[in-house]
Amino acid sequence: MTQRQDLSRWAVLSIAAAIVTIALKTVAWWITGSVGLLSDAAESVVNLVAAVGAFIALRIAARPSDDDHNFGHSKSEYLSAVAEGAMIVAAAGFICYSAIERLINPQELDAVGIGLGISVIASGVNGLVAWKLMSVGRSQRSAALEADGKHLLTDVWTTAGVIVGVGLVAVTGWSRLDAVVAIAVAINIIVVGWRLVRDSTMGLMDTVIPDAERGVVDEVLDGFRTSGVDFHDVRTREAGHLRFVQMHMLVPGDWTVRRGHDLAEDVEETLRRAVEDLRCTIHIEPIDDPRSYESWRR
Incomplete structure (x- = not known):
């Protein structure tokens, strides 16, 4: 950091x-x-x-x-x-x-x-x-x-x-x-x-990031969405000048750990370029597992 x-x-x-x-x-x-x-x-x-x-x-x-x-x-x-x-x-x-x-x-x-x-x-x-x-x-x-x-x-x-x-x-x-x-x-x-x-x-109180910046985050994630890749449970907060975003990235269950990790790195790097002072955390899960869609808010 x-x-x-x-x-x-x-x-x-x-x-x-x-x-x-x-x-x-x-x-x-x-x-x-x-x-x-x-x-x-x-x-x-x-x-x-x-x-x-x-x-x-x-x-x-x-x-x-x-x-x-x-x-x-x-x-x-x-x-x-x-x-x-x-x-x-x-x-x-x-x-x-x-x-x-x-x-x-x-x-x-x-x-x-x-x-x-x-x-x-x-x-x-x-x-x-x-x-x-x-x-x-x-x-x-x-x-x-x-x-x-x-x-x-x-x-x-x-x-x-x-x-x-x-x-x-x-x-x-x-x-x-x-x-x-x-x-x-x-x-x-x-x-x-x-x-x-x-x-x-x-x-x-860890308020969410401004709507304009959240819109940029959503736009970046939409660019990575395919028939086998999706994002779930995206949540944000701001602390002073810093912005934080964390999410679940859903990928095919037969992917290797390296393949999922490489995609997560690409997503994080693109987000950091799009939103200044952004800190990103991504949790990778299999898209075909129902448990992957559970939300922290429930």
């Missing part, structure tokens, strides 16, 4: 972006006194923690298989994504708490223009890094990087909402609008966090 490419350097980019944005948003909050900007800065702290978690998970995922982990360490990325989703929800709770307190005790905002300008710069940094992380995450099928990118993109939308809230306060003079927008932002964060937890948990 080939070793997973080490993608942790991209998590370092996320860590650097989080540090920069925390500094910028904290300054913006300190200047304006906006609870919306405070909540935005708090979410950036979560971004930093999540980025560190992604870095660790990616380093683990890059380790080769060993005696204790025969199928590699790729699922560590799902653990990072689940933790990130949970932290997003926790950050939303802090935002709600701060916003409700400000609803009860509204406060005038100061130096709104300067604060918003700083927030726009911070949002631009997050947006660029989010786009890069999601791009690399998709191309490398990295759950940790894609989750981190989505988290940062959520931060961009969060900042946009906060900017709208602070801007409305400046225009209308109604200070409670700042808190109202912060609560709306928190609700959006909770939704995103829940989706991250849900999708990553599905990965830990």
Whole structure:
């Protein structure tokens, strides 16, 4: 089994972006006194923690298989994504708490223009890094990087909402609008966090490979089917960037072991060329034996 490419350097980019944005948003909050900007800065702290978690998970995922982990360490990325989703929800709770307190005790905002300008710069940094992380995450099928990118993109939308809230306060003079927008932002964060937890948990549960890739597998197998060769009980799962498929290959009972083995090797090689990072296991059985058609699902 080939070793997973080490993608942790991209998590370092996320860590650097989080540090920069925390500094910028904290300054913006300190200047304006906006609870919306405070909540935005708090979410950036979560971004930093999540980025560190992604870095660790990616380093683990890059380790080769060993005696204790025969199928590699790729699922560590799902653990990072689940933790990130949970932290997003926790950050939303802090935002709600701060916003409700400000609803009860509204406060005038100061130096709104300067604060918003700083927030726009911070949002631009997050947006660029989010786009890069999601791009690399998709191309490398990295759950940790894609989750981190989505988290940062959520931060961009969060900042946009906060900017709208602070801007409305400046225009209308109604200070409670700042808190109202912060609560709306928190609700959006909770939704995103829940989706991250849900999708990553599905990965830990050995979900089948995507339909498009399963279609490629079926197309390859159809190319090997003849009057004497068939495939049965084909099942798949994915673990991080890896895809696994196992099946029964039914061949004439009078074939030699070598002939069946040679065909299985051809099938495996064709499948590996057709689907990236695919690991294939084939069990050879006689096509004329009724027991060969028994399914593990019964």
